Amino acid sequence: MRGVLAVFRRELVLAWAGGSGLFLPAAFFAGTIFLAPLGVGTEPRLLSALGPGLIFVALCLASLTTLERIFQADLETGALDHQRLAGLSMELVTLVKVAAHWLVSGLPIALLTPIAAVMMRAETVSAATILPVLLGSITIFLWGGVGAALTAGLRRSGPLVALLVLPLFVPVVIFGAEELNHLLTGETFGAGLSLLAANSLAALAISPFAMSLALKLE
Amino acid sequence: MFSTFANPHRFMALSKWLLPVFAGLGIIMLATGWIWAIFFVPEEQYQGATARIMYIHVPAAMVSMAAYATMAVGSLLYLTLKHTLADVAAKSAAPTAAALSFICLITGALWGRPTWGTYWIWDARLTSMLFQLFLILGYMALRSAFQREQDAARAGAILCLVGAVNLPIIKFSVDWWNTLHQPAGFITMSGSSLAGEFFWPLLYNLFAMMFVFGALLMAAMRADIQNRQYEAKLARLNRSGS
Structure with missing residues (x-):
């Protein structure tokens, strides 16, 4: 367990040392949201109808921007081999890597959601607005991690x-946007939030095994 | 029984006979099935002759799902038993699965135009079929990105299984989304049990498509195995020659 925690700390330190790239997905997310009204017009009813879906689409696209950072460098430098040789469970190591990546790339996006919702002229914006995006981003980053692990050995993936x-x-987009729409129009949580959470749990249960299997070297 | 047929040599010997049988049956049944559907099946009460597209659309949809299931089973067997033939089956089923999904979407669009008044509707089934097509295309793209066959096989198998786990969730979510956004206002063939005069030609066409898929699968598998044998022989010759 200590080794896995050390990997987690290492990932965070590396992300912090990476400097300007840290908030790249969040910046991408914000940029996408700010561009939309320029394309579709500033009519408040139109914007508030588009808002939830657009926030989730922007979240999906933003998550793609830094996916190759999760495993590629560690595979090339042999850091992953060291961690495997140190006897660490690769399922846990991959999970911790994705968790660290989510913490620096996914969480800021979730925290930006209320601002994005205000920009999209939502009726009611509360702190609870963060919740659907938070749950959805966990699933998105876990499946993204599987994609990153599958293509870690490839150039320009x-x-x-x-x-x-x-x-x-x-x-995620379907349940998340529906739930966010509920919240932004002043309703309470619906069934979508449970389904979103169930979806995150399913991804949490499956993806570590897929990732560690995909990174296994011959 | 499984291990008996997992031997590539035995597979080659068996498929040498089965392939022409499947191909012949598939071609004959498909030709007669279409003639049956186009000229002899009575016109549907509301849609007229348009409903005849069902005899391509429904078999393509069902067999494409069966083809994806073939890929998933092959991938699972490859990951657990490390048997190359399972991977060859998964790899060989992919192009046919993609083509049948595509045929299903195209015929669905052509059917939708006269009956729903539009080529594309965000109907739950069309939408999840579209995502199945994307999953298969992703599988093929991922495989082709790897240089070494083993890497391609393992990555492809993992992706196919992740996709197979997700496909029911995707279908469920699309159904949920669809019922939420647009209450049923269009005609669906589901629910309504087909009368016998429509059912039997449909079943016949379904079997025809199954045979065609079986023939294409075996042909692609045979080509792949022969290619591997050729590569192995070439490598052997190069070694002894140098």
């Missing part, structure tokens, strides 16, 4: 990863 993981994001 960006567009390929997008093709692999975007179909897996479908349930």
